[in-house]
Amino acid sequence: MARIVPPVGNHKANIALVGEAPGKEEELRLKPFVGPAGNILDRALRAAGISRDACYITNVVKVRPPNNDFKSFNMQDLEYWKNALRDELNRIQPNVIVALGERALNALTGMSGVLKYRGSILYSTLCEGLKVVCAEHPAFLLPNRNPSDFHLLVFDLQRAKEESLSKDFPTLPREMLTNPSYEEVLHHLDLALERPDCILDVETDRKQKALLCIGLSYKDGHAICIPLGPSCKVWTEQEELEIWRRLQKVLTCERIGKIGQNIGFDMTILYRYVGEIYPVSFDTMLAHSLLHIEDPHSLAHLTSIYTKYPYYKSDKENLWEYNCIDCIVTRAVYKEMSKEIDEHDMGRVFYGYTMPLFKILWRMERFGCRIDTNKKELSAVEVKKEIEELKKAINKEVGFELNVNSPKQMQHFLYEYLMLPVKRNRKTRRVTADENAINELAVSHPNPVFDKVLELRGKIKDLSTYIDAKVDKDGRMRTAYSMTGADKEDNRLPVTGRLASRKGIYGSGMDLQNIPTRHRSMFLPDDGMILVEADLSQAENRVVAYLAGDEKQIDIFERGGDFHSIMATWLGKDRKVAKSIVHGTNYGMKKRLLSQITGLSQGEAEDVRLKYFKTCPKIAHWQLGIQSKLKADRTLVTPLGRRRVFFGMLGDEMFRRAYAYIPQSTVADWLNINLVALYYRLKGKCDVLLQVHDSVLLQCNPDVLDDVINAICELMQRPFKIHGRMCSIPVEVKIGKNWCDMETFNETTVERDLVR
DNA sequence: TGCAACGGCGCC
DNA sequence: AAAGGGCGCCGTTGCA
Numbered sequence A: 001m002a003r004i005v006p007p008v009g010n011h012k013a014n015i016a017l018v019g020e021a022p023g024k025e026e027e028l029r030l031k032p033f034v035g036p037a038g039n040i041l042d043r044a045l046r047a048a049g050i051s052r053d054a055c056y057i058t059n060v061v062k063v064r065p066p067n068n069d070f071k072s073f074n075m076q077d078l079e080y081w082k083n084a085l086r087d088e089l090n091r092i093q094p095n096v097i098v099a100l101g102e103r104a105l106n107a108l109t110g111m112s113g114v115l116k117y118r119g120s121i122l123y124s125t126l127c128e129g130l131k132v133v134c135a136e137h138p139a140f141l142l143p144n145r146n147p148s149d150f151h152l153l154v155f156d157l158q159r160a161k162e163e164s165l166s167k168d169f170p171t172l173p174r175e176m177l178t179n180p181s182y183e184e185v186l187h188h189l190d191l192a193l194e195r196p197d198c199i200l201d202v203e204t205d206r207k208q209k210a211l212l213c214i215g216l217s218y219k220d221g222h223a224i225c226i227p228l229g230p231s232c233k234v235w236t237e238q239e240e241l242e243i244w245r246r247l248q249k250v251l252t253c254e255r256i257g258k259i260g261q262n263i264g265f266d267m268t269i270l271y272r273y274v275g276e277i278y279p280v281s282f283d284t285m286l287a288h289s290l291l292h293i294e295d296p297h298s299l300a301h302l303t304s305i306y307t308k309y310p311y312y313k314s315d316k317e318n319l320w321e322y323n324c325i326d327c328i329v330t331r332a333v334y335k336e337m338s339k340e341i342d343e344h345d346m347g348r349v350f351y352g353y354t355m356p357l358f359k360i361l362w363r364m365e366r367f368g369c370r371i372d373t374n375k376k377e378l379s380a381v382e383v384k385k386e387i388e389e390l391k392k393a394i395n396k397e398v399g400f401e402l403n404v405n406s407p408k409q410m411q412h413f414l415y416e417y418l419m420l421p422v423k424r425n426r427k428t429r430r431v432t433a434d435e436n437a438i439n440e441l442a443v444s445h446p447n448p449v450f451d452k453v454l455e456l457r458g459k460i461k462d463l464s465t466y467i468d469a470k471v472d473k474d475g476r477m478r479t480a481y482s483m484t485g486a487d488k489e490d491n492r493l494p495v496t497g498r499l500a501s502r503k504g505i506y507g508s509g510m511d512l513q514n515i516p517t518r519h520r521s522m523f524l525p526d527d528g529m530i531l532v533e534a535d536l537s538q539a540e541n542r543v544v545a546y547l548a549g550d551e552k553q554i555d556i557f558e559r560g561g562d563f564h565s566i567m568a569t570w571l572g573k574d575r576k577v578a579k580s581i582v583h584g585t586n587y588g589m590k591k592r593l594l595s596q597i598t599g600l601s602q603g604e605a606e607d608v609r610l611k612y613f614k615t616c617p618k619i620a621h622w623q624l625g626i627q628s629k630l631k632a633d634r635t636l637v638t639p640l641g642r643r644r645v646f647f648g649m650l651g652d653e654m655f656r657r658a659y660a661y662i663p664q665s666t667v668a669d670w671l672n673i674n675l676v677a678l679y680y681r682l683k684g685k686c687d688v689l690l691q692v693h694d695s696v697l698l699q700c701n702p703d704v705l706d707d708v709i710n711a712i713c714e715l716m717q718r719p720f721k722i723h724g725r726m727c728s729i730p731v732e733v734k735i736g737k738n739w740c741d742m743e744t745f746n747e748t749t750v751e752r753d754l755v756r
Numbered sequence B: 001t002g003c004a005a006c007g008g009c010g011c012c
Numbered sequence C: 001a002a003a004g005g006g007c008g009c010c011g012t013t014g015c016a
Helices: A024-029 A036-048 A075-092 A102-109 A147-163 A182-193 A237-251 A263-274 A284-291 A299-306 A319-343 A347-367 A373-398 A407-417 A435-444 A448-467 A517-522 A539-548 A551-559 A563-571 A575-586 A591-598 A602-615 A617-633 A652-681 A702-716 A747-755
Strands: A015-019 A055-059 A096-100 A121-123 A131-135 A175-177 A197-204 A211-219 A222-227 A257-260 A280-283 A369-371 A480-482 A500-502 A530-536 A635-637 A643-645 A686-691 A695-700 A720-722 A725-727 A731-736 A742-744
Touching (some): A015 A075, A015 A102, A024 A036, A036 A147, A055 A075, A075 A102, A102 A121, A102 A131, A131 A147, A175 A319, A182 A237, A211 A263, A211 A319, A237 A263, A257 A263, A257 A319, A263 A280, A280 A284, A280 A319, A284 A319, A299 A319, A319 A347, A347 A480, A347 A686, A373 A448, A373 A517, A435 A448, A530 A702, A539 A551, A539 A575, A539 A652, A539 A725, A551 A563, A563 A575, A563 A602, A575 A591, A575 A602, A602 A617, A617 A652, A652 A695, A695 A702, A702 A731
Parallel strands (some): A015 A055, A096 A131, A175 A222, A257 A280
Antiparallel strands (some): A197 A211, A480 A500, A530 A695, A530 A731, A686 A695, A720 A725
């Protein structure tokens, strides 16, 4: 028998909280929000400075749904409860209603998509004249769901508190010029020329990235959308030419800071029309990734946090209007964010490092690297042939067509056809036929086909990923760097401070941070130039030694000894094993995997691991310190000031991520800081081609090689502080005629090279 | 045909 | 009981 859970709270409340339906605990105690979700709500209310007694708390449906499944209510039931809710809220007349979760949002406003609308201030369609603030349902924030969104609930409740002062809606200026005449365009571009900054946002089609229109906002609450691009029929040829000319004047005017959300995209689109846009003073996405690295950096999210404009990204049917709103909102976001940067004293980092690095990376993306296209085509032919032969051999050996790239077919082949013992992925615990599994099977159940399978997979990877990568028409390979992960893949956000490298928006180019050495011979310097690679040597190990404050390790590094050889003698193993043990153990690896990567037995591996901790006890201390820091506030800060909050379950998995985080991001930041410094020091003397996490690839004229290498050594090896102690990371400089055959620099190699 | 999820694998 | 982390791209598969 369904029991009705009545609302609770103050009938004169200015804030009404509306959930979906009672749960088990609520039904038992006949009160809304008293179970686990209720606890979360209470915590969030406290954090937002709202007293529960000052709220009226209710649910859309007052009875617990069978199996807690809201969908089991039919339309009639829902209508009944919605009517009851309308009467209820109209009696209370709160200044603001908080819709907690999808069902409440839907009942109160008719909208759907709570993750999009959270933070938005909306008109209630259920109770006319009343104002709704949308928030995620507390049950959605339980530890096993999405605990990292808790702060968003707090934020939305704070917003509700502000809005509870009156029934009025916030005023949101939106002066939009969506279909301007030619004269209006010129007039507004003239006005823009008088202003110190200008928001820029272009719209393109999704596939070709063909330009559709350009939006500008040179003052608050105002925007103009100028239709332009290959399919634009608005202007005469002459008008269009003049608009581009005036536009270029604004976009390249020294006095006008250009501002945008992920403005690198707009710069890339407009490059063919106006060249490089300059100066770019502020990117809201980059600023946000600096201030709140663990949050999403989409404009939709920024809008919900920094402005009171409601979510608008779902209606794109009027593109010009949409373009204008984007600009107006970006300006509002920009103003708030620039204040936040000043308040947090991040100006030096943001304007002096983040934005310059962004500019340099954008130029590197344009510049690209010359490719030996001949060689590339030849090896394509060769590898294709090898693939065909391997395929034939494998099919002949197994007696049927086997696609080694199909996990499904491979699992069937190994575990059903050959009836071998099933191997699982250690992390996911799922059945796998990956390289590791096959290698293990090859030991227990030798079969000549295994080697061929792995070889074939390798060749297919070589061909598809590296050899077939699309070179631009000018024979150059390009990449797009991401400092934030705005175009995130699989919903993962990069959080390390490392750059990501990927294909460009037009589909050419590739990730240039994972090229196997043997494929690097395709990468050439331009005519008359020489490649210079500067590598931070053993950077992560070094940083770990300083972070842990391990005197023994620091001593080896500072004396310039061969770290791994010395560790090898201490641990009583050969150099290679010692290297793996140290590296793996530093990052939380345990005996099983250590034994796998070293070839030792698990018992031996464990012995060496413990011996390493005994030899360098500070390493274990360091790890324990990280653990307690995470337990205390889930936050780690690197020596270079990068901060990261860790969400999710406290445990070894998080600890391992945390061990890796600080050295990884410290090295990345240190390299990038030096990339900026090098760029300005060597301006005109060299071209920066690539950044690969702990190394940079440059090209320069051989006559300035000395200058270049001196600058590299001077800048990159300068000491910086880790835990109050100065640490210097040596640089290994290599030079070469292609990126594969690089020789460590010393005087004789230069001379030999110059003679050639 | 396009898309998302997944398995697999390249480098630092 | 056992467990490095961080990225992006390709091919397959299943679904719309």
